[in-house]
Amino acid sequence: MQRLGPLSREAWATLTLQLLRPPCAGASLLSPRVLGGLVQPPAREFAEARLKIQLESDKEKSNFVIKTPKGTRDLNPQQMAIREKILNAVIRCFKCHGAKGLDTPVFELKEVLTEKYGENSRLIYDLKDQGGELLALRYDLTVPFARYLAMNKIKKMKRYHIGKVWRRENPSINQGRYREFCQCDFDIAGQFDPMIPDAECLKIIYEILNTLQLGDFLIKVNDRRILDGMFAVCGVPENKFRFVCSSVDKLGKMSWKDVREEMVGKMGLASEVADCIGDYIQQHGGGSLVEQLLQDPKLSQNKLALEGLRDLKLLFEYLTLFGITEKIIFDLSLARGLDYYTGVIYEAVLLQAPTRQGEEPLGVGSVAAGGRYDDLVGMFDPKGRKVPCVGLSIGVERIFSIVEQRMEATEKIQMTETQVLVAAAQKNFLKERMKLIAELWDAGIKAEMLYKKDPSFLSQLHYCEETGIPLVAIIGERELKDGVIKLRSVASREEVDIKRENIVTEIQRRTCES
Amino acid sequence: MADRAALEEAVRLQGERVRGLKLQKAGAELIEEEVSKLLKLKAELGSDEGKQKFVLKTPKGTRDYSPRQMAVREKVFDVIISCFKRHGAEVIDTPVFELKETLTGKYGEDSKLIYDLKDQGGELLALRYDLTVPFARYLAMNKLTNIKRYHIAKVYRRDNPAMTRGRYREFYQCDFDIAGQFDPMIPDAECLKIICEILSALQLGDFLIKVNDRRILDGMFNVCGVPDSKFRTICSSVDKLDKMSWEDVKNEMVEEKGLASEVADLIGAYVKQHGGVSLVEQLLQDPKLSQNKLALEGLGDLKLLFEYLTLFGITEKITFDLSLARGLDYYTGVIYEAVLLQTPTRQGEEPLGVGSVAAGGRYDGLVGMFDPKGRKVPCVGLSIGVERIFSIVEQRMEASEEKVRTTETQVLVAAAQKKLLEERLKLVAELWDRGIKVDIRKENLVEEIRRRTSQYPPHLLN
Numbered sequence: 023m024q025r026l027g028p029l030s031r032e033a034w035a036t037l038t039l040q041l042l043r044p045p046c047a048g049a050s051l052l053s054p055r056v057l058g059g060l061v062q063p064p065a066r067e068f069a070e071a072r073l074k075i076q077l078e079s080d081k082e083k084s085n086f087v088i089k090t091p092k093g094t095r096d097l098n099p100q101q102m103a104i105r106e107k108i109l110n111a112v113i114r115c116f117k118c119h120g121a122k123g124l125d126t127p128v129f130e131l132k133e134v135l136t137e138k139y140g141e142n143s144r145l146i147y148d149l150k151d152q153g154g155e156l157l158a159l160r161y162d163l164t165v166p167f168a169r170y171l172a173m174n175k176i177k178k179m180k181r182y183h184i185g186k187v188w189r190r191e192n193p194s195i196n197q198g199r200y201r202e203f204c205q206c207d208f209d210i211a212g213q214f215d216p217m218i219p220d221a222e223c224l225k226i227i228y229e230i231l232n233t234l235q236l237g238d239f240l241i242k243v244n245d246r247r248i249l250d251g252m253f254a255v256c257g258v259p260e261n262k263f264r265f266v267c268s269s270v271d272k273l274g275k276m277s278w279k280d281v282r283e284e285m286v287g288k289m290g291l292a293s294e295v296a297d298c299i300g301d302y303i304q305q306h307g308g309g310s311l312v313e314q315l316l317q318d319p320k321l322s323q324n325k326l327a328l329e330g331l332r333d334l335k336l337l338f339e340y341l342t343l344f345g346i347t348e349k350i351i352f353d354l355s356l357a358r359g360l361d362y363y364t365g366v367i368y369e370a371v372l373l374q375a376p377t378r379q380g381e382e383p384l385g386v387g388s389v390a391a392g393g394r395y396d397d398l399v400g401m402f403d404p405k406g407r408k409v410p411c412v413g414l415s416i417g418v419e420r421i422f423s424i425v426e427q428r429m430e431a432t433e434k435i436q437m438t439e440t441q442v443l444v445a446a447a448q449k450n451f452l453k454e455r456m457k458l459i460a461e462l463w464d465a466g467i468k469a470e471m472l473y474k475k476d477p478s479f480l481s482q483l484h485y486c487e488e489t490g491i492p493l494v495a496i497i498g499e500r501e502l503k504d505g506v507i508k509l510r511s512v513a514s515r516e517e518v519d520i521k522r523e524n525i526v527t528e529i530q531r532r533t534c535e536s
Numbered sequence: 537m538a539d540r541a542a543l544e545e546a547v548r549l550q551g552e553r554v555r556g557l558k559l560q561k562a563g564a565e566l567i568e569e570e571v572s573k574l575l576k577l578k579a580e581l582g583s584d585e586g587k588q589k590f591v592l593k594t595p596k597g598t599r600d601y602s603p604r605q606m607a608v609r610e611k612v613f614d615v616i617i618s619c620f621k622r623h624g625a626e627v628i629d630t631p632v633f634e635l636k637e638t639l640t641g642k643y644g645e646d647s648k649l650i651y652d653l654k655d656q657g658g659e660l661l662a663l664r665y666d667l668t669v670p671f672a673r674y675l676a677m678n679k680l681t682n683i684k685r686y687h688i689a690k691v692y693r694r695d696n697p698a699m700t701r702g703r704y705r706e707f708y709q710c711d712f713d714i715a716g717q718f719d720p721m722i723p724d725a726e727c728l729k730i731i732c733e734i735l736s737a738l739q740l741g742d743f744l745i746k747v748n749d750r751r752i753l754d755g756m757f758n759v760c761g762v763p764d765s766k767f768r769t770i771c772s773s774v775d776k777l778d779k780m781s782w783e784d785v786k787n788e789m790v791e792e793k794g795l796a797s798e799v800a801d802l803i804g805a806y807v808k809q810h811g812g813v814s815l816v817e818q819l820l821q822d823p824k825l826s827q828n829k830l831a832l833e834g835l836g837d838l839k840l841l842f843e844y845l846t847l848f849g850i851t852e853k854i855t856f857d858l859s860l861a862r863g864l865d866y867y868t869g870v871i872y873e874a875v876l877l878q879t880p881t882r883q884g885e886e887p888l889g890v891g892s893v894a895a896g897g898r899y900d901g902l903v904g905m906f907d908p909k910g911r912k913v914p915c916v917g918l919s920i921g922v923e924r925i926f927s928i929v930e931q932r933m934e935a936s937e938e939k940v941r942t943t944e945t946q947v948l949v950a951a952a953q954k955k956l957l958e959e960r961l962k963l964v965a966e967l968w969d970r971g972i973k974v975d976i977r978k979e980n981l982v983e984e985i986r987r988r989t990s991q992y993p994p995h996l997l998n
Contacts, residue, residue, distance in 0.1 A: 088638065088677045088906050090631050091661050096674055099626035099685070106627075118968055122603035123610070126594070127706050128632060128663075128690060133591045148654040149663075151578075152694065153554050153571045157595050159632075159653075170600055173592040181603070186632065190656065202631050218961075229968065343958060344965045402592060440624040456725075456847035463622055463733065464849075470624035473718030489624075 093193035093201025099437040104425050105204075105418075108234065109184060112206050112416055115230050116182035119222065121208055124181040126166040132156040138165050138398075140264070140361040145189045159188040163207040164362070164413065165398070171211055171409055172402035178212030200419060209413030211399070217333055220366050220394060221340035223414045227370050227390045228346045230416060236389070236424060238373040241349055242306070244356035245334055246363050246393075248315075251327025252354070255320040256298035258291065264361075265289055270303055271357040278304060303355040309338035311352050330365070337366060358391060365394035366412070372424075390416045436490030441533045443494045444471040445482040452476070454497045458507070458525075462495070465526040469495075486512045493529065543580060550574045597695070597705025608930050609708075609922075613688065615737045616710050616920055620686040623730055625712055628685050630670040636660040642669050642905070644768075644865040649693045663692035667711040668866075668902070668917065675715055675913055676906035682716025682913075704923060713917030715903070721837055724870050724898060725844035727918045731874050731894045732850045734920060740893065740928055742877040745853055746810070748860035749838055750867050750897070752819075755831025756858070759824040760802035762795065768865075769793055774807055775861040778875075782808065810857040813842035834869070841870060862895060869898035870916070876928075894920045 090096060097105065135146060135158050142161070149157040160166055163183045171179065184206045193200050208226060210219040224241060231239045249270070250263060258266050269284050276284075278300055285291040285299070305311060312334045321327045334352060341347045358367050370390040392414030399409035429435075444459040446452075452475045462469040470491065472482055486494060496508040496517075506519040509528060520528045554570050594600060601609060620627075639650060639662050646665070653661040664670055667687045675683065688710045695705055712730060714723040728745060735743045753774075754767060762770050773789045780788075782804055789795040789803070809815060816838050825831045838856060845851045862871050874894040896918030903913040 087635075088673055089635065090677075091633060091635055091659055094631035094633070096631070096677075097629040098678075099628060102627045102629060114971075118971060123601075123606035124603060125601035125606060125609075127598035127600070128692075129595055129598075129706075131591050131593070131595055148656065150652040150654045151575060152652065153551075153558075153574060154694070155595055169592065173594075173600075174602075188632075190658070202633075221961075225965065225968070340961060343961045437626045438624045439621045452722075453847055456844060460729065460848045463729070466622065468622045468624065473714075473716075473722040475719045475722075 091201075093191070095200065100435060101422070101426065103435050103437055104429075105422060108418060108421060108425065109206070111233050112230055112418070113182070113184070115226060115233065116206075116208050118229075119180070119208075119226060121180045121182040124167070124170065124183045125185065126160070126163070126170060126183070128186070129157040129159050130166060130169065132158045134169050134402075135161060135165060138362065138401075142189075145191055147188045147190055161189060162187050163205050163415070164209070164395070167207070167209055167211075167413075168398040168409075168411070169402055171399050171411075176211070177409060180210045182206070182208045203419040204422075206416040206418050207413060208415075209411055211409050211411045213410055217336045217340055217366075220412045221337055221344060223392060223412055224337075224341060224350065224368060225344045225346060227368070227392075227414055227416075228344075228349055231370060231389065234421060234425075236372055236421065239349065239370055239389070240351055240373055241368055241370045241390075242351055242353035242356045243334065243337070243366065243368045244353055245330035245366050247326040247330035247365065248321075248334070248354070249330075249357055251321060251324040251330065252299070252302050255324050255327070256302070257295045258299070262289060262291065266291065266299070267357045270299070270355055273303060273355040306351050306353040306355070308347065308350070308352065309335065309342075312338060333366065358393065362395045362398045363393040364396045367391075367393035368414075387420055388417060389420050390414060438470075438489060438491075439468050440470050440489065440491045441468045441493060442470075442529055443482060443486050443491045444469055445477075445479065445494050445496050446498060447479040447496060448498050449476040451497055454502065458495065458497060462526065462529070465530075467526060467529055483512070493532065495525065495529070543577065547574070547577045550577055595705075599704065605926065605930065608926055608933065612738065612922060612925055612929055613710075616734055616922070617686070617688070619730060619734045619737065620710075620712050622733075623684070623712075623726065625684045625686040628671075628674065628687055629689065630664070630667075630674060630687070632690075633661040633663050634670060634673065636662045638673050638906075639665060639669060642866065642902075646693075649695055651692045651694055665693060666691050667709050667919070668713070668899070671711070671713055671715075671917075672902040672915070673906055675903050675915075680715070680913070682718075684712075684714045686710070686712045707923045710920040710922055711917060712919075713915055715913050715915045717914055721840045721844055721870075724916045725841055725848060727896060727916055728841075728845060728854065728872060729848045729850055731872070731896075731918055731920075732853055735874060735876075735893065738925060738929070740876055740925065743853065743874055743893070744855055744877060745872055745874045745894075746855055746857035746860045747838065747841070747870065747872045748857055749834035749870050751830040751834035751869065752825075752838070752858070753861055755825060755828040755834065756803070756806050758830070759828050760806070761799045762803070766793060766795065770795060770803070771861045774803070774859055777807060777859040807859040810855050810859070812851065812854070812856065813839065813846075815856050816842060837870065862897065866899045866902045867897040868900045871895075871897035872918075891924060892921060893924055894918060 129149060132148065133156075136143070139146070139161055146161050147159040149159070163185060167181065167183065170176075184204065186202055187205050188202050190201060191199065208223065210222065212219075224243070227241055249267060253263055253266055254260075266285060266289065269281050269289070272284070273281050282296050282300060285296045286293055307314075312331055315321050316328070316331050316335070321331070338347065338350070338352075341350055356367060356369055358369060368391065369388045371388050392412070394410070394412040396408060396410040399411065400406045442462065444455050444462065446455055455471050459469050459471050472485060474481075483494065485491070492512055494510040494512060496510060498508070501508055501519070504519070505522050507522055507525045508517050509520050509525070509532075510517040511532075550570070550573055554567065554574055557567050557570055633653060636652065637660075640647070643650070643665055650665050651663040653663070667689060671685070671687065674680075688708065690706055691709050692706055695703065712727065714726070716723075728747070731745055753771060757767055757770060770789060770793065773785055773793065776788070777785055786800045786804060789800045790797050811818075816835055819825050820832070820835050820839070825835070842851065842854070842856075845854055860871060860873055862873060872895060873892045875892050896916070898914070898916040900912060900914040903915065904910045907913075
């Protein structure tokens with residue numbers, strides 16, 4: 023049977039029929055009978071058709087690029103192994119704090135996501151209107167959570183959610199910024215005594231970043247009410263609050279001079295107003311800064327700022343009890359992008375972006391962030407019933423990149439968990455290998471064998487070395503006769519005969535010990 | 537306001553008209569026309585300024601996984617993953633959407649079920665329909681010639697969801713595939729062994745794995761006299777034998793698809809047969825089939841397969857069933873489908889439905905469709921239909937009144953008085969630092985004890 027190459031069935035059908043002029047002897051034989059890509063065409067027309075189709079298909083193929091969409095990527099086994107380790111550590115911490123897992127669909131009704139993200143809404147991936155509901159891919163895990171709470175009329179919940187989200191941003195591979203990326207969220211919903219859950223969130227960020235050993239880090243803390251109070255006392259017109267906020271947020275990446283220029287030059291803020299803001303936002307410190315600002319003549323006159331400062335004071339007390347204050351810093355320039363925060367906000371940054379020899383630093387960026395958002399659930403409830411929430415999100419993609427970069431190029435992780443290769447040194451031992459491997463699988467042992475009837479012994483050993491399998495179970499004529507299996511350690515090359523009936527326990531014993 | 541109400545009514549009616557046409561499988565052009573009328577009406581309706589919309593639902597055909605369902609899911613995945621790993625598979629992941637061109641032309645009639653993304657000025661994208669085509673793309677893209685991988689992820693199909701039967705538009709697939717040129721039928725046998733191991737470990741009750749081969753089917757159609765042009769459509773009729781009676785299937789073939797009655801009868805004589813390796817032997821002697829090269833190939837491979845399955849010790853779960861004619865277009869050799877023999881039901885509910893819980897087959901031509909030089913990478917694989925398994929496991933858990941521990945909280949720290957808050961926070965921090973799971977509650981002791989007994993934490997620290 024001739025193969026005509028990877029042309030789609032429909033294309034083959036069309037081209038064949040075009041090439042043949044009716045009436046033609048045996049015309050009924052010419053409609054292609056396609057068997058999953060294999061085609062059986064009649065003889066004479068075949069040569070003509072083949073040439074024409076190859077030309078067509080070459081043209082078609084040169085237009086078709088195989089790639090993943092912009093800003094997305096596959097994850098190979100090595101990357102998956104790293105991810106599994108990191109996510110397991112994160113989940114362990116979440117579970118340790120009593121959170122339950124939750125999952126939501128990958129897309130939501132478009133209306134659910136509308137008006138939740140401010141200017142970032144243009145970054146949402148919409149689904150095509152195919153006659154049904156209007157849908158869009160989720161932008162984060164927080165809005166779906168709020169929708170879940172409102173939908174199920176839940177007043178209190180502590181949940182974690184690990185899943186991908188999608189944003190049509192400009193991807194940047196060396197910054198670890200993709201259009202499809204994983205988020206690990208932990209949130210506490212419910213009316214509780216102030217700042218206890220908020221403190222727990224910070225404790226969780228601390229625990230996770232410690233466990234992952236990414237180097238030194240700092241968690242910046244601020245409060246939306248302090249920011250808004252500060253803008254008010256500095257004389258920022260209310261309608262410019264959000265814009266000024268996003269300028270202030272850029273202080274991490276731009277100098278104060280440039281930020282000030284943006285505020286005065288682009289937003290038309292009065293010079294004195296900008297300077298007043300500047301005085302505040304360049305301050306950062308610990309609990310003592312909170313005390314200081316509580317005494318500040320201007321701020322202490324502002325009700326909103328006072329609320330925020332008092333809550334921060336309480337927060338610092340709890341953080342002290344939790345033993346984590348040396349990593350916490352009250353930073354007035356922290357003004358995170360999303361619109362729905364209503365109280366405390368925080369962002370964790372690594373202090374030293376680790377680099378490989380001669381490479382650019384991974385870039386300043388946060389590895390975790392979050393805050394309090396008391397009004398979001400109420401936006402979904404028909405009666406506007408509020409459910410206060412506070413939460414955090416671990417920026418695992420950046421953490422994955424850091425860990426990946428850190429691994430030496432030569433460092434080999436075993437990407438499978440296989441414990442033993444079932445092998446034979448002689449020919450005609452396929453049956454024995456199959457019987458033995460079924461025995462091992464049935465006993466829960468992780469085993470592989472080569473998919474060859476008579477593989478060479480060397481190729482079997484080679485496979486073990488390549489993939490990191492530590493043991494080989496060898497069967498042959500002598501072993502059959504003696505009722506044993508020869509067990510070989512790949513690392514030490516030592517071989518020992520084990521009685522057939524003991525092979526399972528012996529392998530289990532050895533893999534436990536390693 | 538009246539105009540608006542009239543417009544909304546018009547949108548509703550037009551929407552129903554479109555749905556009706558789709559159900560009737562009306563011509564594509566007609567449907568397109570009516571859909572664009574609908575879109576125009578919707579546009580006229582415009583955006584609703586200021587009015588708060590309280591849409592508290594997940595999209596049609598999708599659902600949230602509550603903590604309880606997550607616990608079930610975790611349990612099921614643990615069993616499946618440990619089996620995949622036991623067989624030496626690596627794991628990969630791919631993006632949730634692919635370039636539209638990647639998915640085009642791979643799914644036959646089912647292509648209309650693909651979710652497209654809106655054209656927002658960039659590449660044209662679509663949500664993945666399965667995990668197999670992305671796998672083939674991954675192999676071609678990375679020029680891999682052999683790999684054994686598993687992939688567990690959600691896929692998307694704009695089907696008509698029948699949620700009582702565990703059929704959704706967004707659902708999980710657990711795929712395991714072996715790619716590469718190897719000695720025949722060894723990897724194929726391993727796939728069947730894996731299905732057996734997983735279904736046994738999940739304790740879903742008795743099951744059966746039907747096995748057939750695309751070449752035997754096509755050879756059979758050929759010797760029965762089915763015209764080549766009708767192969768695929770007759771195939772999909774035969775596939776319905778597990779849900780419809782032979783009379784109804786024959787009727788569909790003769791009345792709807794224009795097959796000659798005698799041809800249908802000949803097919804009937806074959807497809808009603810099922811058995812073990814002895815049936816394979818029997819058909820190898822069949823006067824008509826043994827003249828057909830394709831059928832012989834398929835039968836020869838099945839014979840070898842059964843030898844290996846015997847060595848793996850699983851033949852009592854396998855049946856060679858000539859009516860197995862699975863939907864997807866890309867299978868080229870052996871095909872298989874596992875069904876549960878007894879679908880457990882809750883009191884008064886419909887049975888979960890006849891349906892497969894796992895399936896797969898060999899597909900040697902798919903990767904070559906992606907490779908610029910058309911290089912073939914033969915593949916064989918399987919997919920576990922976990923959504924149906926989740927439903928079964930969940931029902932079973934409820935039935936036995938087993939409480940699912942949705943949190944792994946081990947300790948409830950009790951505080952008799954409010955003033956103990958500080959001490960409690962310190963204690964809790966210490967416990968967390970030692971990796972002990974703790975849940976803070978601030979209600980009184982009686983409440984806590986009650987809650988504790990309902991959550992079964994192993995001990996209470998007082």
